[in-house]
Amino acid sequence: MSGDHGRGDSQVNSGSKGSESHKHKDKHKEKEHKHKDHKKDKEREKLKHCNSEHKEYSEKKHKDKQKLRHSDGSSDKHREKHKDKDKEKRKEDKSLSSHSNRTKKEKENGYVRERSPAAIKSEPEDDNGFYLSPKHNKATKPAVYRFEYKPKKVKVEHDKKAKKRKHEYEDDEEDEYTKHKKKTKDKKATEGKKAKKEDEEKWKWWEEERYTDGSKWRFLEHKGPVFAPPYEPLPDKVKFYYDRKAMKLSAPAEEVATFFAKMLDHEYTTKDIFRKNFYKDWRKEMTSEEKSVITDLNKCDFREMSEYFKAQSEARKQMSKEEKQKIKEENERILQEYGFCIMDNHKERIGNFRIEPPGLFRGRGDHPKMGMLKRRIRPEDIIINCSKDSKQPKPPPGTKWKEVRHDNKVTWLVSWTENIQGSIKYIMLNPSSRIKGEKDWQKYETARRLKKCVDRIRSQYRDDWKSKEMRIRQRAVALYFIDKLALRAGNEKEEGETADTVGCCSLRVEHIKLYPKMDEQEYVVEFDFLGKDSIRYYNKIPVEKRVFKNLQLFLENKQPEDDLFDRLNTSILNKHLQELMDGLTAKVFRTYNASITLQQQLKELTCPEDSIPAKILSYNRANRAVAILCNHQRAPPKTFEKSMQNLQTKIDEKQKQLSAARKQLKAAKADHKASHDEKSKKAVEVKRKAVQRIEEQLMKLQVQATDREENKQIALGTSKLNYLDPRISVAWCKKWAIPIEKIYNKTQREKFAWAIDMAEKDYEF
DNA sequence: AGATCTACTTAGCATAGAAGCA
DNA sequence: TGCTTCTATGCTAAGTAGATCT
Numbered sequence A: 001m002s003g004d005h006g007r008g009d010s011q012v013n014s015g016s017k018g019s020e021s022h023k024h025k026d027k028h029k030e031k032e033h034k035h036k037d038h039k040k041d042k043e044r045e046k047l048k049h050c051n052s053e054h055k056e057y058s059e060k061k062h063k064d065k066q067k068l069r070h071s072d073g074s075s076d077k078h079r080e081k082h083k084d085k086d087k088e089k090r091k092e093d094k095s096l097s098s099h100s101n102r103t104k105k106e107k108e109n110g111y112v113r114e115r116s117p118a119a120i121k122s123e124p125e126d127d128n129g130f131y132l133s134p135k136h137n138k139a140t141k142p143a144v145y146r147f148e149y150k151p152k153k154v155k156v157e158h159d160k161k162a163k164k165r166k167h168e169y170e171d172d173e174e175d176e177y178t179k180h181k182k183k184t185k186d187k188k189a190t191e192g193k194k195a196k197k198e199d200e201e202k203w204k205w206w207e208e209e210r211y212t213d214g215s216k217w218r219f220l221e222h223k224g225p226v227f228a229p230p231y232e233p234l235p236d237k238v239k240f241y242y243d244r245k246a247m248k249l250s251a252p253a254e255e256v257a258t259f260f261a262k263m264l265d266h267e268y269t270t271k272d273i274f275r276k277n278f279y280k281d282w283r284k285e286m287t288s289e290e291k292s293v294i295t296d297l298n299k300c301d302f303r304e305m306s307e308y309f310k311a312q313s314e315a316r317k318q319m320s321k322e323e324k325q326k327i328k329e330e331n332e333r334i335l336q337e338y339g340f341c342i343m344d345n346h347k348e349r350i351g352n353f354r355i356e357p358p359g360l361f362r363g364r365g366d367h368p369k370m371g372m373l374k375r376r377i378r379p380e381d382i383i384i385n386c387s388k389d390s391k392q393p394k395p396p397p398g399t400k401w402k403e404v405r406h407d408n409k410v411t412w413l414v415s416w417t418e419n420i421q422g423s424i425k426y427i428m429l430n431p432s433s434r435i436k437g438e439k440d441w442q443k444y445e446t447a448r449r450l451k452k453c454v455d456r457i458r459s460q461y462r463d464d465w466k467s468k469e470m471r472i473r474q475r476a477v478a479l480y481f482i483d484k485l486a487l488r489a490g491n492e493k494e495e496g497e498t499a500d501t502v503g504c505c506s507l508r509v510e511h512i513k514l515y516p517k518m519d520e521q522e523y524v525v526e527f528d529f530l531g532k533d534s535i536r537y538y539n540k541i542p543v544e545k546r547v548f549k550n551l552q553l554f555l556e557n558k559q560p561e562d563d564l565f566d567r568l569n570t571s572i573l574n575k576h577l578q579e580l581m582d583g584l585t586a587k588v589f590r591t592y593n594a595s596i597t598l599q600q601q602l603k604e605l606t607c608p609e610d611s612i613p614a615k616i617l618s619y620n621r622a623n624r625a626v627a628i629l630c631n632h633q634r635a636p637p638k639t640f641e642k643s644m645q646n647l648q649t650k651i652d653e654k655q656k657q658l659s660a661a662r663k664q665l666k667a668a669k670a671d672h673k674a675s676h677d678e679k680s681k682k683a684v685e686v687k688r689k690a691v692q693r694i695e696e697q698l699m700k701l702q703v704q705a706t707d708r709e710e711n712k713q714i715a716l717g718t719s720k721l722n723y724l725d726p727r728i729s730v731a732w733c734k735k736w737a738i739p740i741e742k743i744y745n746k747t748q749r750e751k752f753a754w755a756i757d758m759a760e761k762d763y764e765f
Numbered sequence B: 001a002g003a004t005c006t007a008c009t010t011a012g013c014a015t016a017g018a019a020g021c022a
Numbered sequence C: 001t002g003c004t005t006c007t008a009t010g011c012t013a014a015g016t017a018g019a020t021c022t
Helices: A016-032 A039-048 A052-071 A076-096 A127-131 A159-168 A172-191 A197-201 A251-262 A272-285 A288-293 A303-317 A321-338 A434-464 A470-485 A545-555 A570-580 A586-605 A612-629 A640-675 A678-710 A717-722 A726-736 A746-751 A753-758
Strands: A240-242 A245-247 A340-343 A346-349 A383-385 A403-405 A414-417 A424-427 A512-518 A521-530 A536-542
Touching (some): A240 A303, A251 A272, A251 A303, A346 A434, A434 A470, A434 A570, A434 A586, A434 A753, A470 A536, A470 A586, A512 A545, A521 A545, A570 A586, A586 A612, A612 A678, A612 A717, A640 A678, A717 A746, A726 A753
Parallel strands (some): A383 A403
Antiparallel strands (some): A240 A245, A340 A346, A383 A414, A414 A424, A512 A521, A521 A536
8 A cells, every 4th residue: 555644534523622722713803804794694603503512603703894894874875885905905915015916806705614623634744654654665567557648640449559558558457458359359340330228328438449649439320409498588476566565577687587596595685795686687677677676685575486396396295296297297397308319329328418408697605796786698609519411409489509519629519608707517427338338437537647656746746845945845845735735725716706716736824823832743734724615624733844944934934815826726736747747736635545445445444354334334334434534525414313313213113122122132032951852942042033133223323423423524525426436336335245236236237337447356456 | 937828627516307296 | 195305407607727818
């Protein structure tokens, strides 16, 4: 296990660290005058956090906010002004500051979407174990690649070549690749043309050549997207009221109003920004008459509309079986017609063939654009991508596509530009498709190549901590964080366009705190920031002295809102990584560390003599270690406490049952001792079996309870789907005779079909 | 050399549908 | 069988990263 971090079995932990962070956060807030209206969100947060500490925190936050409110009866305008001033000031600061010449981000979030107080245990690490490993230094060897990165003219890899590669490359997986090819060669010859169904489903694309010229396909045919159903005006009986008076809205204005009405139960319809954005966009849809009447959102009453939609969804639930069946069939028909495409002789499932319906935008976290109208996409907005020689999809009658192009250097079938951020959205294939699968496989191969040179890279960045050049030190410390803590790269973001979140390279001074000494530990760094999706990252970890000293240096003469790594960005970092290993980028470290952690944890946690459920618990624990590493959190399910209680009741009952059964067994034994006849002997056996059965059931329940408790606010799915080399899991299943269905559900099995087919029990990541 | 654009992966959440239970 | 609870799936936002433009 070379280059392994030796991560312990980090467990969920909501101890004192959490409260520390909260205090910190609170101070933070007051200092920065963050006082946006996020009462409702906090309430939601409160619900999410079941531990009392969190409640305390939320309440305190709430009080703080109230205080602030009182101190300045802040109107929106006031706040805006304040913000602008702040912005300007910062701009000036920046131009004066010699070390920071990059765009600075406005820190304006009051709403913090953080969850677990401290999900991550900082493990005191043996740094020697960390950096040195027996398999060391293949640095001098020319790198060997499974996939070509800068493909030249060669179009398709042919068998011969693949075989030749087998000798050239020592990659285990390479052997398998060729092996498979041989095995299926005969079969393939008889296959001939494509008989649609069964052969298609079983198509093993991983046994075929890949394109190496950068093209993604030769032939592509599809039916185009499915548009959102047109707006159906409300029945006349459902009224909208303005200033208590019923008012009939024009269809466009009414439609947008219904979007708001549908969200009425959500707390964000009470947020200032949301309301402001919504109102602004709504007015654009109004007739001039409506505009003159409706001048204040607060006087709008959407409740009747809201009730109507609730009743509708209730009615949908109450529909008869036949009606439901009919809808199901219709959906199936649409799926069959639009849900598949033909790509290079194979029918492939499309991932998202429906165009996103119009509605109100709700970004995650404290998003400046929340509430804006996401407009309806029309055929005129749509770019179709397909091959020239295919049957082109027809736009709906009386409409035209924006463009039809034939670009086989990309994988998307349909695209359009979305109006909130102006970004492009795509329709692409399902994860089970060849095109996605190959890429996924390739991703893990890159991570495996990193495994081979990670020791070298680690020793290099450690050397770089001593560099004379600031930029190199910064790069080295950032890389250390990315490697050790699995932080994301942290691209720059356009200020004011999105929620204020950061990754490694975009960390600011205010996101870390240094403690030369904390409790028993020396050189502790405390991280507290909002990452992707505004999920809070909170962690305290001891670092090496040199890292600590460097951080102190980076912090010198900086304001809280200045960049920690002012001489670094993701592009610089990735360019450097590219030089260290072909195909290496910051995110590869996440993949690598996730997968290697799973493999190592599985080795450590699986007991050969355990039952299958116990082994699965071990698997989930290994999976959990990764999820914690990658900070994959989730809101504790709304019914968590209750379902936990139910489970406990069941366990108690089972326990009673067990002791009763044991008593009976004892009695039967005594009986047998006395009588020594066949009948009593049989009775003993029967009772013994009963005890055994109940014991097993109890065990299963207990395992389930543990698993669930530990999983309260950790999401396993993301890492399973995106970070863990599926071959590790498949190999583990094969080794311990665990049915693969216990680990991967149907969708996951489809996505990982390649891994399930090719990984043997001795697979090593 | 930074800004912008493009393509693609990764992310959490809502909800539909399946499974379990009284 | 009808209700509750759990799980799978769909949805789409939010990242990463490379290419291209200025």
